[in-house]
Amino acid sequence: MRPNSQDYSQPMTAASANGPAATPQAITVHEHSRVLEVAFSDGATFRIPFELMRVYSPSAQVQGHGPGQEVLQTGKCEVTLVALEPVGHYALRPVFSDGHDSGLFTWAYLYELGRDQDALMRQYEHRLAEAGLERDAPMPVRASGEGCSSH
Template sequence: MSEIWPTEIRVSKDRQRLTVAFNDGAAYELSAEMLRVLSPSAEVKGHGPGQEVTVPGKRNVAILSVQPTGNYAIRIGFDDGHDTGIFTWNYLRELGERGGELFGEYEAKLAEKGMSRDVSERPR
């Protein structure tokens, strides 16, 4: 079992942020967009190295649900239908500590691929 665990998990009223406070006093506010595009799901991470998917158009995604998964994680449901990512306590902590850096890498990948954080006008 992880030595860190959350003491509070709260979704903002506008459903755009998840606040996670940990037993060591650290607390982080994580955007719904970041959680969605950096989801640990196979849909985003792929099934092996090099299979990661860059997910565009999620700037305004919202959190619909947060469900406990055992004693080690939560499953987050988003308003775009995605709900397969299992966010462990360690991964939530990593997103809190390194989220800016990881999101910056995501934005660079979007730019490389000519994609946008905004919803595309044409269906994919």
């Protein structure tokens, strides 16, 4: 499915036991501002930047296969969504413009990203600073060549 506005007329099934029971009621892709807007059943609505989704993708390519194996992502400031595919009644699989498509974003994980996005962005910027990197630095393997402005 191409990114677009999508309303869910029926609530999705409950999130994982560790996450909130809130489920998405509406999901809107804002291509120009590069954010995914998710309205949850508990009344919370979050505008999650694509960059944040990409650098915190739950995939093994980003998170590794265990603690300490995370791969610090750079050059994702201008990343967009090429597609957004539902996975059952519990998750979305975004396809990003840099080719990344292996992360499954559960409802609970999207809620966490939305709720904690300011702290997560600060943590990301801190990790970049510790590594001596800038947000718009190209990834060693796949350089996007795109710059970014601050968050």
